[in-house]
Amino acid sequence: MFQNGFSPRRVVVTGMGIACPLGLGVEHVWKRMLAGESGIGSIQSFDVSALPAKIAGQVPAGAKADGRLDLGEWIPIKDQKKMDRFIQLALVAAEEAVEDSGWKPEDNEARCRTGVMIGSGIGGLETIDESARVAAAGKARRISPFFIPSALINLASGQVSIKYGFKGPNHAVVTACATGVHALGDAARLISLGDADVMVAGGAEAAVCELGVAGFCAARALSTGFNDTPAKASRPWDEGRDGFVMGEGAGVVVLEEYEHAKARGAKIYAEVIGYGMSGDAYHITAPAEGHEGAFRAMKAALASANLAPADIQYVNAHGTSTPLGDDLELEAVERLFGDDARGVAMSSTKSAIGHLLGAAGAVEGIFSILAIRDNVAPPTLNLEKPSRESVIDRVALEAQSRKIEVALSNSFGFGGTNASILFRAAP
Amino acid sequence: MSDTADKVKKIVVEHLGVEEAKVTPEASFIDDLGADSLDTVELVMAFEEAFGVEIPDDAAEKITTVKDAIDYIEKQKGE
Numbered sequence: 072m073f074q075n076g077f078s079p080r081r082v083v084v085t086g087m088g089i090a091c092p093l094g095l096g097v098e099h100v101w102k103r104m105l106a107g108e109s110g111i112g113s114i115q116s117f118d119v120s121a122l123p124a125k126i127a128g129q130v131p132a133g134a135k136a137d138g139r140l141d142l143g144e145w146i147p148i149k150d151q152k153k154m155d156r157f158i159q160l161a162l163v164a165a166e167e168a169v170e171d172s173g174w175k176p177e178d179n180e181a182r183c184r185t186g187v188m189i190g191s192g193i194g195g196l197e198t199i200d201e202s203a204r205v206a207a208a209g210k211a212r213r214i215s216p217f218f219i220p221s222a223l224i225n226l227a228s229g230q231v232s233i234k235y236g237f238k239g240p241n242h243a244v245v246t247a248c249a250t251g252v253h254a255l256g257d258a259a260r261l262i263s264l265g266d267a268d269v270m271v272a273g274g275a276e277a278a279v280c281e282l283g284v285a286g287f288c289a290a291r292a293l294s295t296g297f298n299d300t301p302a303k304a305s306r307p308w309d310e311g312r313d314g315f316v317m318g319e320g321a322g323v324v325v326l327e328e329y330e331h332a333k334a335r336g337a338k339i340y341a342e343v344i345g346y347g348m349s350g351d352a353y354h355i356t357a358p359a360e361g362h363e364g365a366f367r368a369m370k371a372a373l374a375s376a377n378l379a380p381a382d383i384q385y386v387n388a389h390g391t392s393t394p395l396g397d398d399l400e401l402e403a404v405e406r407l408f409g410d411d412a413r414g415v416a417m418s419s420t421k422s423a424i425g426h427l428l429g430a431a432g433a434v435e436g437i438f439s440i441l442a443i444r445d446n447v448a449p450p451t452l453n454l455e456k457p458s459r460e461s462v463i464d465r466v467a468l469e470a471q472s473r474k475i476e477v478a479l480s481n482s483f484g485f486g487g488t489n490a491s492i493l494f495r496a497a498p
Numbered sequence: 499m500s501d502t503a504d505k506v507k508k509i510v511v512e513h514l515g516v517e518e519a520k521v522t523p524e525a526s527f528i529d530d531l532g533a534d535s536l537d538t539v540e541l542v543m544a545f546e547e548a549f550g551v552e553i554p555d556d557a558a559e560k561i562t563t564v565k566d567a568i569d570y571i572e573k574q575k576g577e
Contacts, residue, residue, distance in 0.1 A: 149515030153536075213547070216539040 082259040083497065085337040086172025086325030087437050088164035088273075092128030092318050092424045094138035096167060101441050103423075104449050105470045109302035110424045111316050117281050124293040126301040127279045128318030128425030130160065153217040154230060155195030156277035156319070160430075161227035162234065164321035165189070165271055169235060172325035173337060174269055179238075184268040186239030187228040188258040189275060189323060190250040192429030192484070195222030197280040227275050231323075239267040244429075247484030248389070250274045251322060251432025252492050256346035258326050268331045273323035273433035284317060290356060293317065294392065305426075306453035307390035307419035308397045308465055315391040318425030322433030324440075329498065339497040341440045344477070345378065347371025351487025358483060361406070362399035365389070365481060368489035369407050372479065376493050381411040383493070384473060385448050387439045387480040390419025391426050398459050400481065405461060416473055418466035422452035432482035436492060439478040443496050448473050502549070502575070503568045509544050510564060513537065523565040538562075545571060 092110025093100040103110075110128045119125040133139025142151055145163050154162075165187075169175065176182050202218045205211070220226050225243035232241050240261055244254040251274035258272035287293050294314040297304035305316045332339055348371060351364035358365065373380065386404060390397055397419075405412050420438050421427075427434055442448055447470050454467040464471070476496050483489045507521045516531050527533040527541065542558045545551070545567060551574045553561070561567050 147515055149513065213543060215543075216536040220536075 080263045080265065081329035081498070082262045082326050082343045083329050083332050084324050084340040084343065084440055085174065085327045085332050086168040087340065087440065088167030088171065088323045089320070089434055089437055090130050090140060090160045090163045091320035091322070091427065091434055092130060094131055095135065095140055095163065096138050097437060097441070099138035104420060104438070105447060107450055107452060107469060108423065109452060110318070111301040111304055113301055114279065114284070116279070119284070122284055122288055123295040124284055124288050125298040126304055126316060127284070128316060129279055130320055152215070153221055154226065155198040155221045157191050157195060157275045158221070158227045158230050160277055160319065160321035161189050161273070161275035161323065162230055164273060164275070164323040165231045168271065168323040168325050172327070174325060174327070175235065182236050183238045185237040186241060186261065186267040187232045187237050187271045188240070188242040188244065188254050188261070189227040189231060189271070189273045190244030190246070190254045190429055191224045191227060191275050192245070192247045192250050193276065193278045193283065194224040196278045196283050198222045200280060200282045231271055237271065240270070244274070246488045246490070247486060248426065248428050248431055249482040249484035249488045249490045250429035251434065251436065252480060252482040252490035253348070253432070255324065255326070255343070255433060255436050256348070256490060256492050259343040259346060262326055262328050268328045270326045271323060272326055273321060274430040275321035276428040276430040277319045278428060279317050279319045287317060292356070292393065303453055305392045305422045307388065307392045307422050307451055308401065308457050308459070309454050310456050310458040312392045312394060312397065315393055315421070316425035318427040320424070320427050320430050320434060322430055322437050324433065324437060341443055341494040341496060342498055343492065344495045345372040345376025345493030347373070347375060347491045349489045351489065353487050356485050358396055358399050359487065362403035364487060364489045365400055365483055366403040366407055368491045369403070369479065369481065372491040372493050378477065378493070380408040381414065383415055383477045383479050384475045385439065385442050385478040386415060386417035387435045387442070387478065388417050388419045389481045389483045390451070391421055401459065401461055401463065405463060413462045416448040416464045416466050416471060418448055418451040420449050422450070422454070432480065432490065435482070436480050436494070439480040440494050443475050443478050443494060446473060446475050447471065448475065500572070502572050505548060506545065506564060506568050506571065509548060510541065513541055513544055521564055523563070523568070525564050526562055528562065549575065551575065
């Protein structure tokens with residue numbers, strides 16, 4: 072990765088973990104996704120009667136054995152109150168990823184070479200909301216001593232590092248909906264540049280609370296026309312789309328220097344071969360014209376990998392199901408691929424799980440890696456009638472078997488921040 | 499055991515997630531029951547709430563064992 076003549080260290084993925092609206096566990100979630108199942112449902116966890124959006128993708132409650140979340144199986148009760156749900160979800164996904172990688176160093180030197188970079192778009196919003204209510208009731212002295220460490224975004228990385236004794240770089244990305252890709256890309260660079268040999272990287276989000284939904288409703292960003300048919304609400308590129316569906320969850324991967332992984336005989340899922348970033352410098356929430364920022368991020372990712380568009384077989388789109396963003400991204404991808412657009416498949420897995428905000432890029436990075444591993448493009452659910460025709464196959468409704476060697480994953484965030492990451496099949 | 503002692507014990511078990519048998523009068527929150535400094539702040543807040551007493555910071559600092567807590571609360575309530 073990053074053949075810049077400065078550091079040739081290659082970075083591979085050796086562990087993965089997911090908690091998302093389709094459940095817990097990479098294989099369980101992937102199987103459901105390929106089967107075309109949806110994780111979107113009615114919000115039951117709080118009163119939505121005053122809100123125009125009444126649906127979301129929430130991590131299903133239940134036993135671990137059924138691919139569902141029972142926090143008691145993961146985090147001691149006395150520790151649960153010390154962390155917001157986004158941190159709890161990060162710990163769940165990190166545990167799967169770390170176990171999967173088999174990397175549990177006992178000696179201090181190896182631990183010091185292992186870092187953590189798990190970000191979040193918003194952080195402990197529900198905890199902030201609850202604490203603010205205590206203060207507003209005149210009980211500021213009754214605010215929990217765990218309020219601040221529960222709400223801080225970098226405490227996901229902090230908690231994971233404390234649990235495993237990972238003493239290397241401890242960092243956290245905060246770039247709204249681009250957080251997940253930035254975390255994976257930046258963590259890969261830390262390894263590539265020699266700051267660490269192993270990084271536990273990803274994103275976590277749990278903003279499906281009254282304040283979070285109300286805020287995105289106010290920004291007119293959410294789907295409101297499918298409250299009675301939740302599974303139909305997230306419909307990237309479809310003419311009936313009317314906004315995104317909020318989702319919660321976490322995606323965590325173990326990134327590792329290639330020789331380090333080889334030396335310990337680790338299972339290697341894929342290689343991180345490119346990463347590109349850009350800023351729109353245009354508007355706080357709307358993408359720039361022609362999504363030119365997205366175009367430049369993708370181009371930068373290709374340049375860092377020294378690849379041409381024709382080398383890519385699958386794109387996991389940002390594709391949030393908003394009227395404006397979807398077609399602009401499609402346009403930018405068409406422009407990037409030019410005559411090679413016919414050969415590429417592009418889908419939006421947000422159609423099944425909604426928009427996981429700061430966790431989206433990490434979870435979708437994992438889907439991209441699985442697409443390579445299994446040579447299959449996951450489907451774009453609900454894409455019944457595209458609002459705009461394209462030569463790019465958007466994998467409507469059903470998964471497709473395809474030879475996939477290289478995959479690109481896009482994430483764009485409020486504030487005009489764009490990131491693209493490239494994975495290739497295991498070397 | 500007094501009502502206060504029972505109630506204190508219950509709060510400690512609940513907040514620190516420890517076995518009831520470990521919560522002896524002499525047990526230190528930090529040394530014996532695995533609490534850290536933030537846990538003890540939360541414990542004191544829970545005592546205040548449960549017993550309707552005010553425990554100022556300088557007094558809270560001196561409450562390091564289960565017995566310290568029971569004694570302080572009984573004294574406050576007796577006054």
